[in-house]
Amino acid sequence: MQTPVPRTLVVATSASVPGLEAAVQAGTHQRIDYLELTSRFKSCYVDHGLVRPHRPLCYLESLIRLDLRLALQVAQLVRYRDYQVVISLSERAGIPLALVLPTNVRHLVIFHHGMSKQKLRLIRALRLQQRWDIVAAISQAEAQGMCSELGLAKDRVVALHTPVDTEFFRPIQSTQKATVVQSLGASHRDYETFIRAMSHLPHIPCHLRIGSSWVSGAGMLKHDVLPANVSLQPFVPPDHLRICYLQSRIVVVPIRASTQWSAGCTSVQIAQAMGRPVIATRRPGLAEYVIEGETALLVEPGNVEEMATAIASLWDDPDRAEQMGKAGRRLMEERFTIDRWLDRVEELTHWMVDHPIAR
Template sequence: MSDQLPRTLIIATNTSMPELAAAVRDGKHQRVDYLELSTRFGSRHIDYGIVRANPILQRLEAWLRMDLRLAWQVLQRVRRERYQAVISLSERVGIPLALLLPRNVRHLVIFHHGMSEHKLRLIKGLGLQRRWDVIAAISQAEAEGMRQALKMPAERVVALHTPVDTNFYRPQPATSPASVVQSLGLSHRDYPTLIQAMRRLPHIPCHLRVGSSWVSGKAGYENETLPTNISLQPFVPPERLRNCYIESRIVVVPIKASTQWSAGCTSVQAAQAMGRPVIATRRPGLREYVVEGETALLVEPGSVEQMVTAITTLWDDPVRAEAMGQAGRQLMEERFTLDQWLMRVETLVQWMVAYPKPYSQFSNVTITL
């Protein structure tokens, strides 16, 4: 750890499994961003594990989509242990913390849904943008959108693409030929479009592996009649998930058209890191995680025709599919590794602590990642 790194508290918006660190160490789980940040900063992280149950507040938090109880616990830790900086790994805790943290504590918040009209109205109405030192959006498109909507200078809103553990997710020898189209994930998925496309391709087997470690709810396929070539598969832990990618001839990530511009990025990244060709929906943020035509084929939201064409193209041309998979692996190694992400976060934190001035005085300051 650099001597210049400030005393920093890492805020994770989930509940850590007790055995998570051991699973990472044993190679059964990918490296985790908040654990790696804690190590890098020689600091600690906190998560929902410190929050007391409160049914009334839980319902309010679910409605607001904000972590009020966690934010309050963070405030107590910051006051008691004199942290200089806080990294909020989601706006769910970053928004309430903007109202709670002392002005002298530097605050970096990572936005996963930065173009939500509701959130933007709330931020502007309360002037919260003046309370964050750095906003990091998970795509350049969302960073630019937030800058314009909040009328903030470019150095205050930056792109910080999500990372992938390219050592955990890496190409591996297959024990049998990749034989299925596979679609994974839950958040903002457009499974009805994929189902309609697969109905037109009865000779191609497809696995829907619906689930998420981060969110819950319906996936959108529940009201659909599945054709015989589609089978529902259980959600599996990361160690087994790698085998699912290995058996996939093509990985499809269909996304709804919404303000969640980067939904599906982690599935797209893991697939490419595993050397698999990807078909995904063309969304402003998600498209930054692929090179269209080289590592993935993109289709317009809700277009069954384009989905059919894309699947047929790669299924019927295994040489091209293999080349796209190899290019995807190279892309992940060059631009999206977890270690690269950690270095960028460290740079952001060092920068914002080095210039502890009022918001209005940052207009001529630049930052290079």
């Protein structure tokens, strides 16, 4: 029998949207990781709503991509309310928290860009890796890379793939017909390669929906002339986003080659959860979110001809596309549900409480 989890604080690194909890309860928004964690642990969460505006510090944070103000506020809150465990849902807060959290507080930090050369250099220079009880990367490839780069014990670095709400994002009966190829999202997207590929396929209609809840897509294509078969669509909220996926015969997730190995994983997961076949760029982390040849086709970064060929092959073979979509749905249900993710975070939290490291 596991012992109760000590007082736990969950650190989210985005500001809460007003009415978000009500939207989740009403079924118009997918479940949110930090809300689910606080419910599971009967604890509290903090986000950017905790910090006061400070223009110089805000500018510095945008340059170094670290949430310094949030980390300082969290450290004060931990001391004041005697929290014993902190779960940082991003390294943006987790890195500076390594410097300011009391050493007796257990700390799990989730890295979304774990192979960033700048971050790795900073961590090594300040020896921050010794201040985290568990480092969780969002792919096995990144977990292995961080373990090697930082000289961490293998039991302190784990893969914790991002989850998807498979109840919210699921295939449903609809009058919407799957009539387009669609690409969605903004982070680290290689839309130049995708648009060039679509220009070779003038008979296939395509929707580009650039933007996300975290990244604005404004201006990404302002200097590009789109082919006649490609139309730019507005960003939509989650309940409308499901309709966009229902309209998609194929979902394409083109990613730039960079150290952001798992960029695009959320779009890939949602597409598969909605029963749609995926074409994505082959990246070490992103590849772990699909089964190549079964739920998705992977193409090399920047290869216009390979991407065009992959799109045409699925467009011209609707039976294969349908089977890939069904396989993708099974994959999400079996491996990537938000409840499985919550179970794993709870397991890791108990483990690090029972196995504290010497600092």
